[in-house]
Amino acid sequence: MHSSFSALKVRGRGAVRLAAATLVSGLVAVGVMAGADTAAADGTSQSQSGATATIGGLKTYGAAVIHDEAGDQQISAGLFEMSVEGGGTLQTYCVDLHNPTQTDAKYHETPWSGTSLGANKDAGRIRWILQNSYPQVNDLAALAAKAGVSSGLSEQDAAAGTQVAIWRWSDGADVDALDPQAEKLADYLEKSARNLAEPEASLTLDPPAVSGHPGELLGPVTVHINEGRVTVSPPADAATSGVRVVGKDGKAITSAADGSQVFFDVPEDAAAGSAEVTVQASTTVPVGRAFTSESRSQTQILAGSSESTVSATASAGWAEKGAIPALSAAKNCAKGGLDITASNEGDEDFAFELMGTEHVIPASTWRTVTIPLQEDQAYDFTIEAPDGFEKRFTGVLDCLTQGAEAGDSTQTLSEPSPATVGGTSADTNLAETGDSGMTGLIAGTAIGLVVIGGAVLLVVGRRKTPTQD
Template identity: 65%
Template sequence: MCASYSAPSARGRGAARLAAAALASGLAVAAVLATAGPAAADGRPQSQGGATAVMGGLKTYGAAVLHDETGNHQISAGLFEMAVDGGGMLQTYCVDIHNPTQKDAKYQETPWSGTSLGANKNAGRIRWILGHSYPQVNDLAALAAKAGVKNLTEQDAAAGTQVAIWRYSDGARVDAVDSRAEKLADYLQHSARDEAEPSASLSLDPPAVSGRPGGRLGPVTVRTGASSVTVSPPADAGGVRIVGKDGKPVTTAKNGTRLYFDIPKTPTGTTDATDSAESTDGTPRTPDAAAGSAELTVLASTTVPVGRAFTSDSRSQTQILAGSSESTVSATAVATWGEHGPIPALSAEKNCAKGTLDIRVTNKGDQPYTFDLMGTAHSVPAGATRTIAIPLQEDQPYDFTLVGPDGRAQRFTGVLDCKTQGAAIGTRTQTLDTPAPAPTPVTAGNVPTTPDLAATGGSDTTPLIAAIGLSLLVLGATALSILHKKRTTQD
């Protein structure tokens, strides 16, 4: 599998210390960054747009040997498959050899900047490999000829491609067991050239806008490779409509289309002829509240570009796209409005190059927008835009909520997972489909010819879970002992 053996690390030792603290206090500790506002319960995580999918498992693979400071270890290397929400299938390779892949993990299409690829100078070479090998090149005879071998099976092609990717994604010393797969890996590694990061399958730019009612807020620009997208208007938004630059309602769009939120003007006092709440095209609309928010969603069916990264907040290893069927993709944007006070538009994205979560705030109001995060007060002046970098530790989960003037909560959740071999998990992996022993140590003259099956690995939460379980057993035993002594005294 693409998640292999990994040596004990500082992260694993840290988890053990956390587990020991939980055992000593009898409490389970969650390392979550949280800042909740009064409407936090209403907040939903913000999506970056694109495809979302569920990990199915390792489907086409061969054997490889990983060489590290603890020895040589057999692993499996090849193609994973994921089922896209709404329809479609993805084929991926992994770019994180030391972390396990969790079966049924939820994945989200992610820019390279939000993964280890963002700080990897060889990320462009990985994209070249994807475009010049299996499954993008499905003529195995032609691929074999380029690699200088006579025949390649699908398993050889998948294993050789994965090994070449690992050499660039993780800087790993890894070899394919099959000689043909190894020659393919060498050919791909030495032939690779830099290629640019592919564009998102579907996104809205920016994902948040704000302003005052009685006009159009935006624009929000559609970015997609699909021929067309469906525009879903806000639900129960009190007359808010999605329109084009001409003010007419929009139900479909294409790449480059600019969309606007048409926000009704709230009548003040008695409604008269000038407060009839007519839209720009003369059709009546329902007055809305003075402050509020609305959300639009765009949907499309398209192939996701090869080279797009996919990440999971469940700490399942990062994947990179090798092939896509026609798949359902989506993106969401939010508009916030108010008559007075701060009117913020909020969005966030991971920045792996700096180890931060970058929160972008645009304040279209007439007062500063202030909030407290991680014990630090922040203020964005009226009419200004600021990007606030929140420093996070590797693998640190975050979950916090910022609240707008209407009480709407914008929630940001995730895990900063930016490193590969520097953040190895201190447990060995097992199989995705069936339990299996740890990867087999490989010695000279003892190279295995058959691969271990792909493995769903443990994580550094395993010691924590074990410690919490032990803590509960100790507490239970103590309670039974006290009860027994009490009954003995009474007798």
């Protein structure tokens, strides 16, 4: 007997609504839609901060040849350009050789842990290449001399050679630049590369979600910016709700520096509710930051940045009594899933059901739940709580440099490795860079996850009350 329903019902004090669910022979099969564009069309993805940009295609490039069991394949290799929302331009290289770019794909600045770089022990070598080659080094005569290229380098040679060297470390690819000068540069960069640390984000708010009681200062939320100051925009309904964004001293603020702590000042008579604060700045994004797209377009890494607009948002929720949760999410490629961090500043337990398992967050504690996902898998679910609170998370897990192979599959949460799903997309730009024939992008098919047990990873701690002096 089969019955279908669109949402998992409340158990305890919270619930999770998923994109689709089907009860099959007593097991809950949670359907996670594999159409990347559909899942990310609206709702809230994992916490976004930093620069957001739209890819415009290859601007400076040459040719490269991939060698593999299927034979040799010639592709374009070089430097992309992106337009930043709010103003600015980024230059990037690809670190995802076997996936093509999507036309006009939107990208978000992303920590390495949310990409294939997080599990790549040689990711720091890629950052060294970026800092010691074109366009960071724009004296091409000096670069040619270091690489032993006696005939000199054109911009196209420099871009192609740099991209080829990056692919050797990002994808472990057997790839050569077609032009001899570019190939000599690639060899020099590959052999000279040293491991460097991941660069700091251009802008973040930490934590991205807080909670508490009316009449309190909710927070702190700490500003982290690589240079300059941020402007602080109050909640959209501040004039009617009375919620203010303030510093430690309780005074309203309109700007903040790196390391500043900001708080939500909620009126004592405020009804249960929530608010958001957005901070924005104009800065250069650090070289080596990763950029990912929810449309499954190939992952990029930053090679150069003009003065660009960056932003970050944090939320606060409050209630007089009961459970008062704060929720945020981040991709965790090392564990192959999505980390959901839930804290509870209320006086009752916050309980919610996720992927067939109930989780209870006692008062004044926090917990991180890692939800296992398949590579290329889109997710879309909403966690609900009392007083109308809800938080929706959408996105696509894209952690591997090798694209998923075609075929539908069903996987239980206790299986050690993810099944894959694949297909082709009409929106890819195969001519620009990457392998157009090796792998495809996910299509609009559904993956079934059979929820049998609690095969999720938990990190539990007791929250310390922040000082407000």
